Amino acid sequence: MISKYAMRLSSLSFLFISGALSVSAYELHLFPAESTYNPSINVLHRNLGLEEGPLILEDFEDQDMIQGLKTNFSETEKNRSTAWDGTRVGGPFDDAEFEIGVKNVRLFGIAIADNDGGQEQVTVNQTKTVHLQQLPFFTSRSASRAYYLIIVATEDDPDIRTIRFSNAFSIHCDHLILKQVNPQPTDKHVINLRDKSKSLFEKTNHIGNQPN
Numbered sequence: 001m002i003s004k005y006a007m008r009l010s011s012l013s014f015l016f017i018s019g020a021l022s023v024s025a026y027e028l029h030l031f032p033a034e035s036t037y038n039p040s041i042n043v044l045h046r047n048l049g050l051e052e053g054p055l056i057l058e059d060f061e062d063q064d065m066i067q068g069l070k071t072n073f074s075e076t077e078k079n080r081s082t083a084w085d086g087t088r089v090g091g092p093f094d095d096a097e098f099e100i101g102v103k104n105v106r107l108f109g110i111a112i113a114d115n116d117g118g119q120e121q122v123t124v125n126q127t128k129t130v131h132l133q134q135l136p137f138f139t140s141r142s143a144s145r146a147y148y149l150i151i152v153a154t155e156d157d158p159d160i161r162t163i164r165f166s167n168a169f170s171i172h173c174d175h176l177i178l179k180q181v182n183p184q185p186t187d188k189h190v191i192n193l194r195d196k197s198k199s200l201f202e203k204t205n206h207i208g209n210q211p212n
């Protein structure tokens, strides 16, 4: 997965050292909406390199987060031009923290739209802050989809527990994905812990291994 991203996509790895023997790195991958967004979830995931399930999804189609995910914004907004799935998005927000109570999360993905200011930053596990405009293919878009961000824990990294956005300008988010290294057995390729998005995925023939 990681080498595939590195081969195909722009990426920025950031490193930080805590003590002489402890090195952690997370990889950030940014995918411009122009080349990845598709109304078919199957195609979108293929474009993002996320064919391999299972995945956990928050689609922001209502006010409730999936079990194990908390954030400090409570509003969702109907906006078809910035939604990456359904008709609603999370936000708008300038700063937002996602607390991940789901165990073993090794990949975090989120769609970003309406990021007019273009100054947004992301902080992983309260450690390292990255200005997203440093990433190749970063785009700033008004009232439309901008990019999809995937953060991957590399082999020696701790699980992903918090993701914080800061210094943003009333951005929208959507299609938040969590991927675990040791997911629970399931016959579905996408797990919605509260089963709230089941209809969305039934319409798309389950995500992961079905040809579109």
Ligand SMILES: [Ca+2]
Binding pocket: 058, 059, 060, 061, 062, 063, 064, 065, 066
């Ligand atoms: Ca929701």
Ligand SMILES: [Ca+2]
Binding pocket: 059, 060, 061, 083, 084, 085, 086, 087, 088, 089, 174, 175
């Ligand atoms: Ca949505």
